[in-house]
Amino acid sequence: MSVWNYLSNHMGLFATVVIGAVAYYGIRKDQKASEEAVKVLNKAKKSGMTDPFTLHPVIDESKCLGCGSCTEVCPEGDILRLVDHVSTLVSPSKCVGHGECAANCPNGAITLVFGTKKVGFDMPRLTVNYETNVPGVYIAGELGGMGLIRNAVKQGRLAGEHACTQIKGSSPDTDTDVFIVGAGPAGFAASLAAIAANRRYICIDQNTLGGVVNNFPRQKVVMSHPAELPIIGKMKFVQNKISKEELLQYWLGVRAKTGLQIREQVQFEGFTTQNGVITVRTSAGPVTTQKLILAMGVSGSPRRLGLPNEDLPKVAYRLIDPEHYRGKRIVVVGAGNVALEAAKMLGHPKYENEVIFLVRGKAIDRANDENREDIEKMAKAKMLSVWFESQVKEIHPERLVIDQGGTLASLSNDFLFVFAGADKPYAQLSSLGIKIEKKFGEALRSTG
Ligand SMILES: Cc1cc2nc3c(=O)[nH]c(=O)nc-3n(C[C@H](O)[C@H](O)[C@H](O)COP(=O)(O)OP(=O)(O)OC[C@H]3O[C@@H](n4cnc5c(N)ncnc54)[C@H](O)[C@@H]3O)c2cc1C
Structure with missing residues (x-):
């Protein structure tokens, strides 16, 4: 019997094997992706970064088609992933509220909300x-x-x-x-x-x-x-x-x-x-x-650290021109994108600064992947240092006292940049009669 004859006689079997192999490969790939997603989620849980800081998606599992459209469109990268074919917010604290996920869900399974059931989020009461x-x-x-x-x-x-x-x-x-x-x-x-x-x-x-x-x-x-x-x-x-x-x-x-x-x-x-x-x-x-x-x-x-001497000229809350800082020892505080971008600029070798980037927690969990990876690469190349579980305890004209994982260290420095977000002027709005309310994971009324 020729090979051709053999194949035509066993075509059904052959097709079944090919389809089975493709299906197996597909399922295995999905499983692996799902396992990876769970790892990312567990990492966020371990470092306590489970609360979103702003507008973020909530997924209705009964409506999610598992198509992954939402996971691909997020400009911040790895924030939504599929776990067992259901879209899951695996890096809640990195979400900055683009809302592309909701806009691209073909089945209306995503609602954008502020706050969570446990953590309220203040905002003015607004109509649509x-x-x-x-x-x-x-x-x-x-x-x-x-x-x-x-x-x-x-x-x-x-x-x-x-x-x-x-x-x-x-x-x-x-x-x-x-x-x-x-x-x-x-x-x-x-x-x-x-x-x-x-x-x-x-x-x-x-x-x-x-x-x-x-x-x-x-x-x-x-x-x-x-x-x-x-x-x-x-x-x-x-x-x-x-x-x-x-x-x-x-x-x-x-x-x-x-x-x-x-x-x-x-x-x-x-x-x-x-x-x-x-x-x-x-x-x-x-x-x-x-x-x-x-x-x-x-x-x-801008939110301050609330420490004595915070008004010293060496303390800054924004970076406009990194050109002004050359050959200095600079401490940068914060874990969001703004802090990372500032540390990246100040740490560029052409400025010859010594940059120490202080992160309160165990990981950089509030920034997008691009910024985080850049910082990791720079730290590896010794262009800057990242100190985890560290925070400023005292500010003095020539030095800072840093609490590094429970141990106090004195660190001489020229500048301290603080990027801790901003306090919303809601007390002023309230005094003008504007109602401020706490949102506990409620949907946006004003979608526009
Ligand atoms: C460092 C940094 C980087 C960012 N990067 C990005 C980015 O890459 N992409 C992005 O989409 N968003 C980014 N953002 C966020 C974005 O810039 C803001 O969300 C956006 O500018 C908000 O616009 P706004 O008009 O509401 O307020 P603002 O841009 O803050 O403008 C408010 C204006 O009101 C004026 N004002 C305030 N109080 C008074 C007063 N009492 N009387 C008169 N005038 C007053 C201020 O002078 C200001 O000009 C970034 C923010 C920061 C801080």
């Missing part, structure tokens, strides 16, 4: 249009609890558009129709919405256009997914990456094109409302308006 409980007063951008440029632009646009549609006819009884506080991404988009709606508007900023982006380190690569600006349309960048300088330049171009006016160096001090008229108190005097959009971000109040 970003209006607070005080009629006519809106909150957009990071002040509302959600970070990222794209979210700020979207919320600013939606709040601005809604505020404009709520103004009936012309309103000569007030100085302006819409008053916008902050010219960061949210305030910028809200102001453009007012221009697009042909409304009178005033936008103030205690600094200038661009918000916290101005404070990013020089040449920082800004990650941002497409966001839609009123008048201009989609703001898209190559591979969703752009340098800080290019982004600011782009916004200046939009400002020139649209004639957007910003009253710079003017500070918001508060507001009162009476008979539907809002009186805004500013450092340049009071202004009456129909609608008020608060887009002040949270960068004004």
Whole structure:
């Protein structure tokens, strides 16, 4: 019998073996991926990093198709993985709230929430249009609890558009129709919405256009997914990456094109409302308006360590130009992306700094994979040192006292950079009558 005849006589058997082998290989691959995912999850549990810090996904297992779409789209990398064919949040504390997972789930199995059942998350009570409980007063951008440029632009646009549609006819009884506080991404988009709606508007900023982006380190690569600006349309960048300088330049171009006016160096001090008229108190005097959009971000109040001597000039809460630091011994505190990016820049060999990066826990668990891997490589190449389970206990002009795993050590240093996030100015908002509520794993009402 020829080989051909033999094969045709046993075709059924042959096909079964091939299909079986492929299926076995597929199942084994899935099992391995699942086991890897459990390892990542256990690692997060072991280091106590099980609570997300911001908006994050909750997966409805009964709806999850196990297709893995959500695991592939996360810009932060390894945050969702499939465990036994169900999408699972394996690195909760690394999630920064892009929301791509929910947007890409084909079966609506993902809900984005703030806080968990155990850990509450403070945020202003907002309607789906970003209006607070005080009629006519809106909150957009990071002040509302959600970070990222794209979210700020979207919320600013939606709040601005809604505020404009709520103004009936012309309103000569007030100085302006819409008053916008902050010219960061949210305030910028809200102001453009007012221009697009042909409304009178005033936008103030205690600094200038661009918000916290101005404070990013020089040449920082800004990650941002497409966001839609009123008048201009989609703001898209190559591979969703752009340098800080290019982004600011782009916004200046939009400002020139649209004639957007910003009253710079003017500070918001508060507001009162009476008979539907809002009186805004500013450092340049009071202004009456129909609608008020608060887009002040949270960068004004960086979280401090709460130690004596924290006001010494050697302590800083942001890094703008690493060029200013050469041949210094620098301690960097924090475990999020901002801290890692600063340590990476300061540790570049061209600056000849000695950088010591202090991490409170046993692992770097709050940053994306790219930053973490870069830091690990730099530590291996002795370009910087990472001290785990370490925190600053005392600050002195020439030195710090560090608690390293229970042992106190004195460390001479030139600079201390603290990147511990920011305290949200909710006490001020509360005092103005805006309701702040705790979210315990509740879905976002304002999906927009
Ligand atoms: C170091 C760092 C790196 C980051 N990297 C990225 C990134 O790569 N990609 C990304 O998407 N996001 C990133 N973010 C987050 C992002 O920058 C913010 O989420 C976003 O800028 C929020 O926009 P916003 O308009 O709400 O607030 P902000 O950008 O903070 O703007 C608020 C504006 O309000 C003004 N203001 C505040 N208080 C007052 C007052 N009382 N009176 C008048 N004006 C006032 C401020 O001067 C400021 O201009 C980063 C943040 C930091 C700190």
